[in-house]
Amino acid sequence: MAVFVALFLAIAGVAGALTATADSPEIALENPEVDVSESESIDVDGESYVVADISETENDEGQMIISGVLEREFTAETSETWANDSTVSLDDREWRVEVTGENATEFTLVEVLDRQAILEGDENAENETVTLDDGEYVAVTDDSGERTLVPVDEYFPAPEERSHATGETLEYDGQTVTVDEVTADGAVLVWETTETETVEVAQESIVTIEGTDYVAHFPDTSTLRMSTDIEAYETQTAEIDRFNQYNSGLSRVFILSVLSSIMLAGMAFIPSRY
Template identity: 45%
Template sequence: MQRRAVTVYVALLLVVGAAAGGLVATADSPEVSFDDPEFEGGAGDSFEHGGQTYTVADVTETVEEGGHGAETVSLSATVEWEETVEESAEWANDSTVTYEENDWRVVIEGEDPNAVTLRKVLDRQAILENDSAADNETIDRDGEEFVVVTDEDDDATLVPADEYFPTPEERRIEEGETIVYDGHDATVTNVSASAALLEWEATQTMSSELTPQSQVTLGGTNFVAIFPDSETVVLSSDIDSFEAQQAEIDQFEQRMSGLTRVAWIIGATVLMLIAFAFLPSRY
């Protein structure tokens, strides 16, 4: 092959390769953006949708070290909101429950009750220990429980436990009554022979994590999230626009990938032509 011809071919290929490489190097990759998003802000900012207030709790940038000094940067955000949920508790008959910071035994009487009785659980051990005249333990005689009480003359007397210990406090709660239970206004909605049912409403903090191009449903509406920078998140319900822009980005990346392959092929072809040009001729 004549070196002059090779020079011409190489020059033409270099022009084409340079054009392809220049386009790859200078082309700006399109990015998803919205003209009128429902929300754009950072950590601590809020927005309303469907009568509900949503707050961006945080926007986080995470940098992970890779091989050969490479770094992978990922962005995420957390959006939070308050929801009212229904909660309940069941007081089983003859069980022990905590109410007003005390332990109570649940007493339900009758086959068709309309109320529940709470009988305070006495700390009998503490009562005995606080009485210097009484033994710290009760005793059983003929199937009956007694407290041993010693008088000033060191004479011991057996006092029936039912007489010694005070009558426990009782609280009667009617079906349909509202009480303060576990910090909530709870209503006794049903009382049966086996248990009493309490129901109340509570506020619960809900959350959802956002990542670039992820979708989240808030108040029945689908939103897509984008991150213009490491401190800002944008939410838009224009899913059609997002998908159209994403299709354009995919098409752009395919074109850039094709141009990159063209540049590499041209570079390899140029090297081959130069190598062939310097091969010794047999003639």
């Protein structure tokens, strides 16, 4: 019994020593194409990306996970179609789009008068027009109290008109836009805008940038490294998996050996029936 106890203790000692002294392999990207810190920029196929953020958060399992964000600003062309006979807002006023002819090369913006606001602003005019058999009128009362009906075409000012041909520019919604095309259906306006592309980077994830695959690694909370040598990365992760598997096996051997030793030692003190 003593021999077996000593044997199990020896096995437990060896397993414990191997578990305690073994160094866990770590991910180490050799000569990575990207090795930057937060706020620094990288160039990929002529495109510039900025490391906008590197942060550490706690996941659902209570583990601290490092992740980052790459951002790239680029210019994109935006277009908008103004349909014929539609209404658009420009310079804080409403305008009606008019296109004349099937082969038109320009369109006209006709101001849509706010007749109600004009009537309400004239203390001598009634707030509603009067419709008779021969047309529409505005009722105006002069200083002597005499009420006169004025045809709406004479009372309201002539609407402003603006014509724009293909290739011309105009200010719209804070942008300088270009008339790209005019058809019988309407006008197409184009302009350039600055947009931002965001790339989320997780720890030891595969990130595709400009058609190239990179493996991402954060050695600390301030550094991002990315490498196209994904095969070498996968080899290292396989080594880590094997290490964890062997280490877990040794831990189980240690526990079983200690428990077996205790059980055998306890059995030695059980009194014999004979």
